Amino acid sequence: LLEVFASEARLEALTLDGHRVNVYCNVGSFEELRILDQYGCEGVGLFRVEFAYMARSTPPSEEELYELFSKSAQLMGGKALTVRAPDIGGDKPVPFLELPREQNPQLGLRGARLLFKYREELLLPLVRALLRASRHGRLRLMLPMVSAVEEAEEFRRVVEEERERLEASGVSTGRLELGVMVETPSSALLAGSLVSRGGLSFISFGTNDLTQYVLAADRGNSLVAYLYDELSPAVLRLIAQAVRQVKGRAEIEVCGEMASRPLAIPVLLGLGVESLSVAPQFVGRVKYVVRRLRVENIKREVGELLEYAEGPGDVREWSKKVLDESGVAV
Numbered sequence: 001l002l003e004v005f006a007s008e009a010r011l012e013a014l015t016l017d018g019h020r021v022n023v024y025c026n027v028g029s030f031e032e033l034r035i036l037d038q039y040g041c042e043g044v045g046l047f048r049v050e051f052a053y054m055a056r057s058t059p060p061s062e063e064e065l066y067e068l069f070s071k072s073a074q075l076m077g078g079k080a081l082t083v084r085a086p087d088i089g090g091d092k093p094v095p096f097l098e099l100p101r102e103q104n105p106q107l108g109l110r111g112a113r114l115l116f117k118y119r120e121e122l123l124l125p126l127v128r129a130l131l132r133a134s135r136h137g138r139l140r141l142m143l144p145m146v147s148a149v150e151e152a153e154e155f156r157r158v159v160e161e162e163r164e165r166l167e168a169s170g171v172s173t174g175r176l177e178l179g180v181m182v183e184t185p186s187s188a189l190l191a192g193s194l195v196s197r198g199g200l201s202f203i204s205f206g207t208n209d210l211t212q213y214v215l216a217a218d219r220g221n222s223l224v225a226y227l228y229d230e231l232s233p234a235v236l237r238l239i240a241q242a243v244r245q246v247k248g249r250a251e252i253e254v255c256g257e258m259a260s261r262p263l264a265i266p267v268l269l270g271l272g273v274e275s276l277s278v279a280p281q282f283v284g285r286v287k288y289v290v291r292r293l294r295v296e297n298i299k300r301e302v303g304e305l306l307e308y309a310e311g312p313g314d315v316r317e318w319s320k321k322v323l324d325e326s327g328v329a330v
């Protein structure tokens with residue numbers, strides 16, 4: 001089977017009834033980006049750039065980030081590279097910020113919240129570097145941990161202002177697509193407004209966090225791991241609700257681990273997800289599954305499934321049946 005996956009990695013992710021699915025990669029370092037060519041993904045749906053902020057006494061400068069992103073954009077040869085603004089704070093401390101200890105770091109100052117608070121030090125250099133580097137490739141910027149529409153508006157404003165500032169001082173900028181991670185319940189429920197107010201061209205479900213926030217079960221706490229299940233109908237109904245609001249207006253992606261799990265793929269495609277971003281080693285397996293499904297049948301059935309499912313067990317049972325009938329052996 002591993003050989004089958006390897007040979008599928010190079011093929012197009014077209015379902016049996018002709019739906020195209022974009023299979024992107026999740027990448028966590030520049031070194032990984034360098035060897036991406038061998039994996040067969042259509043772009044990078046999640047470039048985690050926390051590495052550029054760790055183990056140093058000052059945040060990276062605009063120039064350093066410009067170097068990193070222009071090199072990275074060039075490596076991609078025209079394929080999309082989605083840079084996620086660093087999701088630091090909370091339980092991911094960085095040495096150059098003295099952050100207060102928080103009672104509930106997962107509900108505290110992390111992601112977009114921290115980036116806006118430390119706008120001068122963190123957000124502006126990143127935005128400026130990306131606006132400049134986007135002349136060398138297809139870059140996208142994605143904001144993590146968004147929970148309110150005002151954050152998406154603020155995001156758009158910051159990018160527009162920095163673009164004007166750069167252009168006014170004679171520095172040319174390229175097209176930079178904006179998106180947000182949908183990884184809090186409120187962002188899923190407000191997805192349509194996030195897209196319109198933020199001028200977004202894509203959203204990406206961060207199902208690792210979304211699951212923990214929907215089920216109130218810390219993703220790293222083994223004591224409540226039995227509750228943490230991304231196939232919970234509660235998580236899926238929330239995704240469905242967001243997709244309904246956004247369909248046709250922005251690209252709909254999933255970049256949490258869920259996107260690479262064979263049992264989740266029929267469900268996600270049935271919900272109307274268009275792109276799956278997965279760790280490079282899973283590209284072949286994901287394409288293998290996608291290429292054996294018929295989306296139109298599945299869509300109808302997922303609608304019914306979301307009506308009757310009471311727990312993840314019902315979802316698994318349905319999904320196993322679909323994979324079986326499709327001749328998928330995983």
Ligand code: PEP
Binds near residue numbers: 209210257
């Ligand atoms: C997620 O939350 O699903 C995600 C992709 O981001 P991270 O795992 O980095 O929090």
Ligand code: MG
Binds near residue numbers: 144
């Ligand atoms: Mg996350």
